[in-house]
Amino acid sequence: MARKMSNDELYKLLRQMSNDELYKLLRQDAFDLREKAKTLFREAQDAQRCRNHELCKKLKKQAHSKLTEAQQWQKVAAEIIFNITNAKNNKFVIDLHGLHTSEAVGYVSQRLVQLNESNDTAQPLLVITGRGIHSRLGPKLPTAIKDFCDENGYYYKEGKPGTILVYITTRFSKSLKSHFEEYEEPLELKWVF
Incomplete structure (x- = not known):
């Protein structure tokens, strides 16, 4: 038995x-x-x-x-x-491997709201989307997360392949976003696991 x-x-x-x-x-x-x-x-x-x-x-x-x-x-x-997949990650890292697009967007949205409400906006949210090598139709999550950020006024930058940094400082204005784009320096990602 x-x-x-x-x-x-x-x-x-x-x-x-x-x-x-x-x-x-x-x-x-x-x-x-x-x-x-x-x-x-x-x-x-x-x-x-x-x-x-x-x-x-x-x-x-x-x-x-x-x-x-x-x-x-x-x-x-x-x-x-x-x-x-997120058991060992801190609140500024979110791994979306294994999630469908709508689920992934939901978890990113939820985490951004939590960080905003607790005023934890000092560092960006590292969103690990993956490169889409296991997806039949290629990478869908990076596009979905970027679209979500654009629709909701969050500034983001692509990091290493399969990652996106979402800046939590609530909803950049378009003028501030263009100011950030003037300074295109390579990003050094610090992996915090």
Whole structure:
């Protein structure tokens, strides 16, 4: 008979996995649920074509339920992945490896709000987006984070490949931003882990 693991034991086990293994394990249930929802939607379309409206309605309801469940699993997976990849980082470093674009933007937004509210604006937030070498369609996170900064008035600079420095001093004005751009010096990043 298998012994039930405590949350601490499970967390420790998950931290020992590679990012790829962790990602696949945590995202697989959500992926399976989305696939089941697609199948149910196709079956609902078939029922609609056969004029079986009652079955169509039932299948659509089941499909929507599976999609909702998949979204819940994605949220749980994102939280676990984020907590594990950032366990040793200080509040000025945020690693987005393993997160989907909307999740990553959400975590960056949340961290910037926390730093602003606590007046911890002395140093920039180092955002580790990665270079996108594991993404099928190439790097998406750097563009999403830069777009978020532009839309919300945060000044940023690209650091080493796969990193972005976001300056927290709340929302630079355009004139101040252009002043910063006059001084294009290479950045020396100090990794704080």
